[in-house]
Amino acid sequence: MLRTLDIRDMLLIDRLELSFGPGLNVLTGETGAGKSILLDCLGFVLGWRSRADLVRQGASQGEVQAVFDLPPAHPARDLLAEAGITIDDDELILRRTNGLDGRKTGWINDRRVSGEVLRRLSEVLVELHGQHDDRGLLNPRGHRALLDAFAGLDLGPVRAAWGARREAARALAEAEATLEAARQExxxxxxxxxxxxxxxxxxxxxxxxxxxxxxxxxxxxxxxxxxxxxxxxxxxxxxxxxxxxxxxxxxxxxxxxxxxxxxxxxxxxxxxxxxxxxxxxxxxxxxxxxxxxxxxxxxxxxxxxxxxxxxxxxxxxxxxxxxxxxxxxxxxLDAGEAQVIALRQAAREAEAAYDATAAAIGRDRREAAGRLDQAVTAELTPLRMERAVFRTVVSDGDAGPEGRDAVAFTVATNPGAPSGPLDKIASGGELSRFLLALKVCLARGNDALVMIFDEIDRGVGGATADAVGRRLKVLADSAQVLVITHSPQVAALGQTHFRVSKSVTDGMTTSTVAPLDAGERVGEIARMLAGDRVTDAATEAARVLLDG
Structure with missing residues (x-):
């Protein structure tokens, strides 16, 4: 869980200390208020590729610190051990600075580390989703891993069979090359x-x-x-x-x-x-x-x-x-022919063993694909996409350490329409809902990641926005979720609510983020419903949304 985020002199932020809670955390604010700056700063401390002009104008250095709660079995501990870092308690502190010259320096619990270590660590700490998410669900290369995670497959046997197959092929190739060289002389x-x-x-x-x-x-x-x-x-x-x-x-x-x-x-x-x-x-x-x-x-x-x-x-x-x-x-040379014959037989046996193991994994994947399709379809109904068709296509692919299967998530937004890749077929709002439905199905039982959704509810409203919010709340029941949203229906379901605002003082623009109490939440959600002029009806509607 992300406990705190401390930002100093970054972009439009002078000084900001945020404390996040468990469950669903929502960030709201007017367009342009600087909500995306928080993601930029969080991505910076996690070692993600970032823009060059991060340091606030007039400052000599920018700094971001993120504190995570790390349970004993969290996968981040293995990565920390590989980097030679040991933490005695459950507190993980990431800190990174950026100078005016662009030089970046990172620390983990006061131990200096490279940006690559931070990036690797971020993969097991935070997962970002948005309409232009090309790091997760929209990347077809990762679909097989997502299906395997959903199915709970043990890939150990097929990886071992692949290793044995590769070793047998290597030994055969070496023996054949040696024999051929010997024959030449x-x-x-x-x-x-x-x-x-x-x-x-x-x-x-x-x-x-x-x-x-x-x-x-x-x-x-x-x-x-x-x-x-x-x-x-x-x-x-x-x-x-x-x-x-x-x-x-x-x-x-x-x-x-x-x-x-x-x-x-x-x-x-x-x-x-x-x-x-x-x-x-x-x-x-x-x-x-x-x-x-x-x-x-x-x-x-x-x-x-x-x-x-x-x-x-x-x-x-x-x-x-x-x-x-x-x-x-x-x-x-005289014995080489017999050795090659024996190695060829061993290679055939290793190939057959790999084929059998890969075929078994393939059958499990196809069975799991059907279950995933049903699960996603069930999630699409409350998202007002009951006519859409989601299908996990498992086809023959190139042999590898995880089998011979290629996996792709495809959708058809209307019955009878052709299916295609997620990012090619669905519109912006539809894509957001597909991503959310998939995430709800794939994230069950995974409370290790902090999930961040960047305006994933864009383009939807009314009952659909409410359904999006409720799906997010389902996710937040088992993991920490951060949502940047313009939807009052989503914001009303948050357990912790922050408002992002922007102000100009002495010609200097500054973004601030403030946690909202119960009364302030009513006013913010009323603003989201009514716009600049908040009416009594909007205020009453906000209370109704907050009451659930």
């Missing part, structure tokens, strides 16, 4: 895997082959020199000569009086060293002995490894790992 993968499997590279193999190749290349260059050296050291070379020399010296030693003993001993030692050298050279020559074809095969494999590494732009030691990766990709 299938020839490459199979050729590369076959090539790697044939070569069968091993980690560290390149280094081992390179060392062996270098060794064989080196052996090839020195082997002849080592062989010639061995020949010079062997029996036909140094060893043979030294043996012959030792034999000759031994034969002469007996006649040399011992002078050859030391040379013979040295020669014996030399023969031992020469033997060891010869054996070392023989071992080396044996080690240098290799099959020339081994060098050729080693070089061929080494060059094959390096060529394949260059081809795939990897190190030779990484070829084995690359082979594992390519084989894995090839395996996924």
């Amino acid at each position: 299938e020839d490459f993968l199979r050729h590369a895997v076959a090539e790697l499997d044939k070569l069968a590279p091993e980690p560290g193999e390149e280094q081992r082959l390179d060392i062996a190749r270098r060794a064989m290349q080196g052996a090839e260059r020195i082997r002849d020199d080592v062989a010639r050296a061995l020949q010079m050291l062997g029996g036909d070379g140094a060893e043979g000569a030294m043996v012959d020399a030792a034999r000759w010296l031994e034969g002469a030693s007996d006649r040399a009086d011992g002078r050859l003993d030391e040379p013979l001993a040295a020669l014996s030692r030399a023969l031992i060293e020469l033997g060891e050298a010869t054996r070392g050279v023989e071992d080396t020559l044996a080690a240098l002995d290799f099959d020339p074809s081994a060098l050729e095969s080693t070089e061929e494999r080494l060059f094959a490894l390096r060529a394949l590494a260059r081809k795939h732009d990897v190190l030779a030691d990484d070829l084995a790992g690359l082979g594992d990766q390519l084989r894995d990709r090839l395996g996924r």
Whole structure:
């Protein structure tokens, strides 16, 4: 419930404090007195799009504060929690200022917030209706939500089915795209895997082959020199000569009086060293002995490894790992077809589940549409539109999280006349009454919103205006209703009555709003009945209206 509205230096208002009551609150006044200014100011503090020149002439800043009573279960509390705002009691204070430079600043319970937060909050606090209401009942995009609210439908299952359907479709699309991409490189993968499997590279193999190749290349260059050296050291070379020399010296030693003993001993030692050298050279020559074809095969494999590494732009030691990766990709390709088949089946099942759930919601909507049509028809009779035909059309629409149904409210103002959209068929007065009848039906049980009707009774009078007022009073039995009206019949039914007036002082125009007591209400309603010259008959008629 909107408890108070405090306005400072906005448009034609200098300072204004209003306290609203529960039930039906009515605002009356002469045309041009400034009744719409109140809506402008309320819309401003709620973050609605507003005119630029809001600050009162001569003031540096305008300010509006609105105080709402917020019951514990009010949906506004969830939005406040999302914005990180906690209120300890049931009082919600919205405040917003507007500077001459157009800068706007908003607060919720002294916590600074953006205009977007205020706008989101306003959607669960206030609902505005008028002849040019394009935010609610006249917007066909919102008709399905209104029908669902009337029917009390639980959209959780169809939303869950839509989510599962969308997820299944996404998984299938990804798998198909992956499979298609894999198919485009299938020839490459199979050729590369076959090539790697044939070569069968091993980690560290390149280094081992390179060392062996270098060794064989080196052996090839020195082997002849080592062989010639061995020949010079062997029996036909140094060893043979030294043996012959030792034999000759031994034969002469007996006649040399011992002078050859030391040379013979040295020669014996030399023969031992020469033997060891010869054996070392023989071992080396044996080690240098290799099959020339081994060098050729080693070089061929080494060059094959390096060529394949260059081809795939990897190190030779990484070829084995690359082979594992390519084989894995090839395996996924081979398994991809089976995965896609399984995902297609899952997508079909999700589609079927969604179709069944959406069809059930559609049946509920069509059943509820009939009940809504009957309810609106019943409301139209006291509004003197008993010949009008209201119909809720539920047709096939695009699939979405809330089903496949498109919903549109249509009317025919006279039997046999073609039906059409509300705002295309009904005249101004008829449209107001259609909106009111719809609102009475759709708002039952919803006391969370403050409903505002801006001259919704325009174009009607007499008994019809009285019926409009009584419909508004029905709404006010379960929710707070604010009505800007020119109809005395509607004004007389208000539980709280405000008069809007305009005055000029020292060349400055100011609008004021004053609550009326019982006696003042008689005078205001008499003015509404009679005009500028209030007669005794008008005063008496006003009393009759107020007495009900």
